[in-house]
Amino acid sequence: MAQSVKPISSPVPEPWYPTLAVLMLAVGLIVTASFFIYEATSSKKNRSLAKELTTGAVASVFLGFGSLFLLLASGVYV
Amino acid sequence: MRAIGGGGCNRVLLSILFAVSFSVLSAAPVFSDLVISKLDRRVDLTSQNVRSFTALKVENTGVDSVSEILLPFPDHQAKNLAFFIATIVEEKGKSKTYSNSLPINVVNPEGMPPSLIWYSVSLPKELGKGERLSLEIRAVFTHTLRPFPEKITQADIQLVVFQDSAYYLSPYTVKAQSLTVKLPEPKVESYTKLENTKLSGSEIKYGPYENLSPFSYTPIVVHFVSNGPFAVAKELVREIEISHWGNVQITEHYSIIHAGAQSVGEFSRLDYQARPHLRGASAVSHLTAKLPPRAHSVYYRDEIGNISTSNLWSDSTKTLLEIEPRYPMFGGWKTSFTIGYGLPLHDFLFQSEGRRFLNISFGSPINELVIDNLTVKVVLPEGSKDITVSIPFPVKQWQELKFSHLDMVGRPVVVLEKTNVAPEHNQYFQVHYRFSNLSLFQEPLMLISGFFFFFIACIIYMHADLTISKTSASYVAKLQWDEVQTAIQQFQSIMNRCLAIHDKLEASLRDLSRTGDAQACKAARKAADSSLKELSRELKPLLAFLQSSPQAAQILHKVDELVVKEKELQEKLMLKHTTVVDAFEKKSGGRDTESRVATIQQKITALRQEVDDLLEVIDEI
Numbered sequence: 001m002a003q004s005v006k007p008i009s010s011p012v013p014e015p016w017y018p019t020l021a022v023l024m025l026a027v028g029l030i031v032t033a034s035f036f037i038y039e040a041t042s043s044k045k046n047r048s049l050a051k052e053l054t055t056g057a058v059a060s061v062f063l064g065f066g067s068l069f070l071l072l073a074s075g076v077y078v
Numbered sequence: 079m080r081a082i083g084g085g086g087c088n089r090v091l092l093s094i095l096f097a098v099s100f101s102v103l104s105a106a107p108v109f110s111d112l113v114i115s116k117l118d119r120r121v122d123l124t125s126q127n128v129r130s131f132t133a134l135k136v137e138n139t140g141v142d143s144v145s146e147i148l149l150p151f152p153d154h155q156a157k158n159l160a161f162f163i164a165t166i167v168e169e170k171g172k173s174k175t176y177s178n179s180l181p182i183n184v185v186n187p188e189g190m191p192p193s194l195i196w197y198s199v200s201l202p203k204e205l206g207k208g209e210r211l212s213l214e215i216r217a218v219f220t221h222t223l224r225p226f227p228e229k230i231t232q233a234d235i236q237l238v239v240f241q242d243s244a245y246y247l248s249p250y251t252v253k254a255q256s257l258t259v260k261l262p263e264p265k266v267e268s269y270t271k272l273e274n275t276k277l278s279g280s281e282i283k284y285g286p287y288e289n290l291s292p293f294s295y296t297p298i299v300v301h302f303v304s305n306g307p308f309a310v311a312k313e314l315v316r317e318i319e320i321s322h323w324g325n326v327q328i329t330e331h332y333s334i335i336h337a338g339a340q341s342v343g344e345f346s347r348l349d350y351q352a353r354p355h356l357r358g359a360s361a362v363s364h365l366t367a368k369l370p371p372r373a374h375s376v377y378y379r380d381e382i383g384n385i386s387t388s389n390l391w392s393d394s395t396k397t398l399l400e401i402e403p404r405y406p407m408f409g410g411w412k413t414s415f416t417i418g419y420g421l422p423l424h425d426f427l428f429q430s431e432g433r434r435f436l437n438i439s440f441g442s443p444i445n446e447l448v449i450d451n452l453t454v455k456v457v458l459p460e461g462s463k464d465i466t467v468s469i470p471f472p473v474k475q476w477q478e479l480k481f482s483h484l485d486m487v488g489r490p491v492v493v494l495e496k497t498n499v500a501p502e503h504n505q506y507f508q509v510h511y512r513f514s515n516l517s518l519f520q521e522p523l524m525l526i527s528g529f530f531f532f533f534i535a536c537i538i539y540m541h542a543d544l545t546i547s548k549t550s551a552s553y554v555a556k557l558q559w560d561e562v563q564t565a566i567q568q569f570q571s572i573m574n575r576c577l578a579i580h581d582k583l584e585a586s587l588r589d590l591s592r593t594g595d596a597q598a599c600k601a602a603r604k605a606a607d608s609s610l611k612e613l614s615r616e617l618k619p620l621l622a623f624l625q626s627s628p629q630a631a632q633i634l635h636k637v638d639e640l641v642v643k644e645k646e647l648q649e650k651l652m653l654k655h656t657t658v659v660d661a662f663e664k665k666s667g668g669r670d671t672e673s674r675v676a677t678i679q680q681k682i683t684a685l686r687q688e689v690d691d692l693l694e695v696i697d698e699i
Contacts (some may be wrong), residue, residue: 004430004431005428005429006428006429006430007424007425007427007428007429008322008326008421008423008424008427008428008429008434009422010322010323010324010426011322011323011515011518012323012324014324014325014422020620033538035533036229036536036691039536039537039540042567042628043560043563043564044541044560044564045560045561045564046443046564046567046568047540047541049537052533052537053537053682054129055531055533055666056533056534056536056537057530057533059529059533060526060527060528060529060532060533061526063525063526063528063529064523064525064526064527064528065522065525067525067529068126068522068525071483072324073541075375075418076483077319077321077323077324077325077327077520078133078323078482078484
């Protein structure tokens, strides 16, 4: 049994958290910006729901992971 | 001794009572034929905890084999007994090997006075006739040293009284025994002098005494100076929170009292600051916590906020945190505070046979702290199942739920509760549980879905028509303007596609001059012709709509101009294409052709510029 005991560590190395947070939040905010630009500039008839949903989904994935890493980097271990 | 007065009298009376009851006992039947051939007892009084270490050699002189050894304690000692282990020592030459600690149970032999509490040590194998055994017993008593006098001023030193028996209280005959009492300082107010008593430095030695019958008891009293910290945590709640994202967060809430001699009179901060060793010798000025190595994010605060009087040192084996309470603590004074720190996950969490376990120490990291009520809460991550605890001493345990950051169903909490905890209880314990790695992604998924719902809400808002009056003039105008906008955007996209086709044609010409493949160039021309035709067909209804719409009037002339310019551009481009391809096929590429192409090219460039400008103008509307 003794040899099968192995320490568990985080799936992502902890020193990466701040970098990951900044990168993913930056990408997320850029995609969010493009989402809102599209919403504001395209007219109602030309707007495609699929494009809106994909942009929103991509933005939320980046913002979600970005904010998770921001929490972890700032010491709020969820 | 005179100074002890009333309290001392009581104790003496009590001791006489004991002596009487034991002399009665000595007539009682002998428990077994065990004989303690040699017994060495050391009592360490250097801190507020009384640590007794007893090495004894047991011999079975009877016929029957024996499987347990009885160790009685007077009840006033037993109620303060915090920690108690017995191990068998095997001596081979000079090296000693220790067995695991033996199981100890409280037993109640019949016909014994209730003032004795009996502990029975079960031997791993029976002790046969004539066999010998070496045993070591460690016991820690808390709240045993009694301050005397009970009230002192700031300038006084603290004196305490320790009481015990000079002879080891045993139901067996003891052939030879001795007792050594170790004091913190070589300052003794008084001590009971028996035969063979010797005081040397900070040690008092009683014995050796030989051939004592069972239940021999001679009280001794030692009255000495002890200024060590008498810090007692009335209540300590330790919360150990595991995050699989790489951290074990520990938060400890202390409420500490100085359990030494009560402080009377006024407290002078000035005197204390000027001469802390004379005017505050008995005070607890600081506490030292030995945290595990690589502890990070350490904080020390109370209800008011951060307490800045702390120091932190760290090396590869430990992290030392020295904290100073907001005021020096004199006898009877209380304080409460919280310390917290984070530890790296891989030092404490392990995987074995598909289960995970936390391996962490139980007690407080603070040196020489007695804890009256210790509650350890292990907060496991959400989704942990099949939780078991293995701990080397008995504790009360149950489970709770805790809601923390990003929780849906709550985190399972294992609560362990123990009273009367000595520093010796600072042992490792394990919490085993099952956890799936997929549960780790529950938190990011929650964040992602939160953001996604926000985007969905935005989409719904943009698509919803929230106008109340659907017939008002402004609403109708807005609807029409929307339609015009839609048409213009479609018009723009068609124009852009036309321009893209133009670029493609130019590219095919460049390819021609590079590769000389006229067929490919012609094919490109054909494709461009057909797509341009299609685009012009698409353009027609849009233009018709824009012409009919009154709202588009202001922009219409720009649109028309753009259409005309684009046609012109298209024609020139086709002309250039035809000229170049013809010239290539006839191999007539002379100066004549070149100049013609150059003039066309000039026009094309000018037209292209105009078209781009117009597109920009329309875009701005």
